[in-house]
Structures are given as C-alpha cells and as structure tokens.
Amino acid sequence: MNLVSEVLDEQLCDSKGKPAGRVDGIVLELRDDKPPRVAYVEVSPITFLSRLSRRLAWWYAPRDRRFGEGRGVPFRIPWTRLTRSGPSLQMDIDSEATPIVAVEDWLRRHIVEHIPGG
Amino acid sequence: MKRILDIALGIVTSVGGFLEIGSIATAAQAGASFGFQLAWAIALGTVCIAFLVEMGGRFAAVSKHTIADAMRERFGVPFFTTLTVVMLGVSLLVLAAEVGGVGAALKMATGLPIPVWAIPVALVAWGLLWYTTFGVIENGVSILGLVTVAFVVGAVKLHPNYGEVARGFIPSLPKEDAAKYWFTAVSILGASISPYLFFFYSSGAIEDKWDETYLWSNRAIATIGMGFGGFLSVAVLVLAAMIFHPHNIDVEHYQQLPELLSPILGRPGFWLVVASLAIACLGATLEIALALAYLVAQGLGWTWGENVKPRQDARFCLLYTVLVFAASIFSLVSVDPLKMTQISMSLTAASLPIGVLPFLVLMNDKSYLHDHTNRIAGNIVVMFISLLASVLAIISIPLQIVGSS
C-alpha cells in the first residue's frame, strides 16, 4: 500500500463505525537491518498543527492537556489495530475510550448541555 | 419515477435557492448603470457555476468522497488549511452580507433599523439549524424562494425589447465609466460563482448516497437548476435596466430594490421584493453556514450530516453557531448591506482560483473518478472563467477604491 495517498489524511472510524478524525501522522520505527516498520498512526491536533508549523504545535501542546486525560501528547493507534473499511480506516477501539473525543466531550459538557432543547 | 421526482426537487431547490443578495444586488446595479450591457457577465457566471455544480455532484457520486474530503486527502494539511482559511474569511463576509440582506428586508417591512434585526435574524437562522433537520429547512426555504419568480413576471410585464436584451449577452466594452463597468462585472461573477455552492452540493450528494446511476440526474439538476437561476438574475437586470437606467439612477441603497416591482405590480410588488429578499437571504445564510461547517468537519474527520444533533456533534454545531453570530456583527455595527455585498462578491471573484484550480485537479484524477474524469471542454470553460474573474477582480478592485474616494 501507499502510505501517503492511502493512509495519511484518511478518515478514521472507531469500532462502532463512528467518525474518529483523520490520520494526522504516521510513525515509522527505524531498525538496523530491517525495513522501517509502520508502527503507529497519530490522531491529534498537535500532529495536525506540526504539519503547519512546529512552533505552533509546540505552543498548542500544553493547552491540549486541558481537555483531559491522555491529551497534551499525540494519541497513537498501533497499526495492527487498524483495518480498511470502505473509504475509511477502522480501529478496533471504541472512540469513547480514547482521548480522541475529549474536545467533543468538553464542549458538550460546558456549552451544548446548557442550551435548552435539542 | 422516484428519480424524476428527485430531479424535479433538485431543480426546484436550485432555482429557489439561486437568488440571494449577491445576485439580486449586482444584477440590479448592473441594469441600473449599464442597461442590458452586462447580461453577458450573468451568463458567463451561470455557465461556470453550472459546470462546477455538475462536477461537484459527479465527483461525489463516483468517488464517494466530498470535495472537502478529497482536498484534505489528496493535497494534505498545509494546502487544506490555506484553502479553508481563505474560504472561511471570504465566505464569512458573504454570510455577513446575507444576514444584512434579511435585516434590510425587515427594515423595509417594519421601519426598524438593521442593527435591531442583526441578533434576531442570527437567532432565527441558528434556531433553524440547531433544532430542525437540515433537509426540511433547506428544501422548505428553497421552495419558498420560488417567490423570486416574481421578478420574471415583472420583467415580462414590462415588455422589454428582447432583441436589445439579447445583444447584452454579447460581451462588449463600456462606453463610459470603465472602472465601474468592470467592477460590476466582477461582482456579478463573484455572486454567481460561489465556491460554497459546489462544496455544499457535493456534501448533499454524499448524504443522499448518490452513485453512478445519478450522473444524468446530476447533469439535469445542474444545468436546468442553475440555468433557470441565472434566468432569474437576468430578470432582475432587465427590470433595473428598464426602470432605473432611463432616468440615470444608480442603485446605491437597498431601499431602491422594491422599486423593481412596485411600478408594475403596485403595493404587492413592494411586498414581493421584501419577501424575496428576506427568504432568499435567509436561505443563503443557512446554506453558507452549513457549507463552511461541512468544509471544516469533513477536512478534520468529524461527524457531519443533515440530522446531526448538537449533542452528537458539539464541534460541528458550535462552529455554525459561531459563524452565524459572527456574521451578524457586521449588521449590528451598521455596515451597509449593499457595501458588504459589493466587497464580498468581488473578493469571492478574486479568490476563485484558490478553490477552483485544485478542484479541477481532483476532477481530472483517475484514482477518484475512474472513467468519469472531466472532458477537456469542462476544464477549459471553468479554468478560463475563474481566471478571468480573478484577473478582472485584481485589476478592478483597486481602481474602484481609487475611483470612489
């Protein structure tokens, strides 16, 4: 497979089929006598921003921590937990159990739930 | 049979949703200042957007991706971010003009000044998006938008010299006021060719689960829908050309817009213009806010869709909320809607290549479209018109600024 055109920036979904962001980064593990292993996929605004400017990502990272446990560092999904499912890559984890939903949860708890109806 | 109904609905919502403050104001200004002479600009803009909308639908139906999905996947983060920032910036100004348009209609209806209406309009738009399903409101507002057909009725009743109107479709050079002529042409192009339209259309095609069997329906909706829409704009131009131009009156205030129909239809004419403006601009407000929220949501991989409840996707819903209220600030601080329209339409024209050229790259990418990539005619038409619009904008905007100061 082609990592740049088929994996990087692809839509991710979780074990329940719910959208879970996009592949913001791919981590390769370099080894002496073996080809580089595709180790993890990263999903995080920190990784996203680092593709625009390392400085911006570095500035944002501590602020990301505010959204909860596991934030503040890019969230990594081991490659072995991903399979292709139609146009997306599916992870065999429930996104609710990951830091991916932290911003969504924060906004829901602090803003959306205070608005009547809906 | 169902397919025919789908096509009919698609056409009706395209026609009803076509006019908004950009197309109404720019056509009125063109007709008032230059008679039928700028009809070619409306035709060129309409042809371009028809091509773009057809491409957007085809892209979604064949590749099963929205345009925004593909922009991120194919071009990566830095490009996608640049595109999104530019589109958010320019479209926010257009959104502000639309909110202003609803405010202007309400001012004409009630006498209460526009700043009073800024927040209420934003609240209504927000409420429709937050509490209802998009399909219902989008279709509902677009069907109500058919009230704009009143402009065609009015234009026909005036018995224009159709030969002269036809001559206006042939591009011509201005006899006087060249800077204003080209600036108006640019504004018309920016009003007709709105990138948010084809982004939005491709999202709708994915939501409706279009596949390759929809390609003919898509072509029908794009050409007939946009075609009739352009026809409505021409009707506004004809009205302005026959009512204002002979008296050398330029359209400089939105209060002049009801005069497009009141001479012919009397008091009901006034109310038809007010209703057309309010409904058309409200529809555009909803559509632009959604289109922008879709762009960001799709590019970042969030949940998106017609029936998304705020509880299910806080980020998406809060994003369109922020956009709608941010747009209302311009009206709150009394920025004139007509000025807002001119600025936002010309900036749209200037920034067209940023959205259109990469889109053309996608439309020629076999890995997405297999056998359905663009034919050379489509590429050339769209590339030519958008580059033309942009070049004209870059030249005429400074001239207009210098000229009016």
Place this chain on the structure above:
Amino acid sequence: MKILEVHVERLLGRKVIDSEGRTVGRIEEMRAEVVDGELAVTEFHLGSAALLERVGSVVIQLPLFRLFGSTKPARSVPWNLVDLSDPRHPRLRGRLDEIGTPISRSDRPSRPS
C-alpha cells in the same frame, strides 16, 4: 537499543541527497508491504517538483499544465538505500547513477472507495 522514530508526514517533500551531494529527488510517496508478518516500508518514491509533490502527477496530466510540468521521471528507491538517521536530511546510500528504476506516471495508485 534506542528506537529511532520518524514521521511519514515530516519526511514528505524532503530532498534526498546522494553521497556526492547531488539531489536525487523529493520524497513523494512510501510504499509499504507486509514483511515477516509486519507492515514495513519497502520503497521510497522520489519525485522532482518541489511545491507540486503531492499535486504533481495529476497536474502534469492536465492538458495545459503539460507546459509547466517537469520531465524528470519519478524514481523508486528501495528502503535499504535510504539513510534516515537524520530525518531532516535523508541521504542516499550511494550515488545517483547507481540507482534506479524510474516509474512511469501511469503507475498511479488507485484510491480505495
């Protein structure tokens, strides 16, 4: 043994220099295959155009853009010839003329749908 990690997205677009300091190309794509039960990068595809590295191939196919496209073909370089110990400055192990296989532009990957 320290594990050295590199990011695909940070390698994208980086120039690869050979042992004599000549530019071989920019990293456009990385091909991965299952090797010994693990997914690993087996080839690097290097292209020529700088700004257009992700747009490049398709732009060149557009009729008008053929005028602007570069004629240098993309090259496919096996993983063992690329030294990524300094990810900002990838190096070719060897000389430009010793390597490879130009790949034809029509060899484009198909998009999963």
